[in-house]
Amino acid sequence: xxxxxxxxxxxxxxxxxxxxxxxxxxxxxxxxxxxxxxxxxxxxxxxxxxxxxxxxxxxxxxxxxxxxxxxxxxxxxxxxxxxxxxxxxxxxxxxxxxxxxxxxxxxxxxxxxxxxxxxxxxxxxxxxxxxxxxxxxxxxxxxxxxxxxxxxxxxxxxxxxxxxxxxxxxxxxxxxxxxxxxxxxxxxxxxxxxxxxxxxxxxxxxxxxxxxxxxxxxxxxxxxxxx
Numbered sequence: 001x002x003x004x005x006x007x008x009x010x011x012x013x014x015x016x017x018x019x020x021x022x023x024x025x026x027x028x029x030x031x032x033x034x035x036x037x038x039x040x041x042x043x044x045x046x047x048x049x050x051x052x053x054x055x056x057x058x059x060x061x062x063x064x065x066x067x068x069x070x071x072x073x074x075x076x077x078x079x080x081x082x083x084x085x086x087x088x089x090x091x092x093x094x095x096x097x098x099x100x101x102x103x104x105x106x107x108x109x110x111x112x113x114x115x116x117x118x119x120x121x122x123x124x125x126x127x128x129x130x131x132x133x134x135x136x137x138x139x140x141x142x143x144x145x146x147x148x149x150x151x152x153x154x155x156x157x158x159x160x161x162x163x164x165x166x167x168x169x170x171x172x173x174x175x176x177x178x179x180x181x182x183x184x185x186x187x188x189x190x191x192x193x194x195x196x197x198x199x200x201x202x203x204x205x206x207x208x209x210x211x212x213x214x215x216x217x218x219x220x221x222x223x224x225x226x227x
Contacts (some may be wrong), residue, residue: 001190003062007183010059011176017052021045031166036093036108050089057085057174060115065180067122068188070129074121081114082174115224116150119143122182135185142178146171 021038022030023044029036039049061080064075087107094100120143127136149171156167 001066001186002061004183004186005189006055007059007063008187009067010055011180014056015176016050017045017048021049029165030198032162034168035165035172036088036104039089040090041092041094046092047068050092053089055083055084057070059087059179059183060085063183067182071122071125074118074125077114077121079110081118084108084111084114084211112150112171115172116143116146119146119175119178131189132185135182137145137180139178142174146174149174158227 018035018038019119025038025043032151035049035053039053060078064078067078068074084107088104089105089170091100091107093104119139123136123140123143125136126132126139128159129136149167153167153171161167187223
């Protein structure tokens with residue numbers, strides 16, 4: 001399944017891109033400065049970071065579609081997170097444009113909120129899905145941890161806390177790991193489907209052959225008794 005494979009690769013590519021971009025950007029402190037700062041106009045790795053954010057946004061959208069019926073709320077939240085990330089990638093933090101900076105911050109805030117809520121929304125439906133029970137518990141744990149991180153962030157806002165880059169990276173590592181795990185399970189499920197389908201078809205064929213042989217045997221027996 002393309003969406004599942006992409007959902008596994010996108011977080012890994014994004015993490016590697018951000019790591020390299022931070023190293024290439026002069027004077028950048030990953031502990032103090034957020035990822036959005038790497039994509040500011042004129043910086044050496046701005047385009048690469050934009051592409052990385054887009055990849056994660058598209059992965060969110062693809063995963064929302066691939067999860068199928070079950071949790072409409074969770075899928076909607078994941079899709080909103082993906083759309084918000086695409087907006088954040090297209091509109092950067094810009095010291096020369098207060099409007100662009102405001103839109104970017106609103107988009108990133110919405111993405112963070114949706115990424116925190118989506119695992120919690122998925123948890124009940126995953127617990128009811130056969131073979132996914134463990135992922136329901138994982139989703140709940142990840143969502144609870146994200147909500148806790150958000151509350152810590154809110155508590156730190158009025159303080160002199162300067163490690164927002166570290167906070168953001170800790171927060172984002174949770175939904176990225178969750179997306180990877182869900183995508184991996186989807187990929188396994190898609191690989192198992194052909195086997196199940198083949199087994200079902202073989203069983204149906206065997207049943208039909210057996211029924212046909214039984215009917216033929218019955219007809220032959222009646223023919224012999226009549227003669």
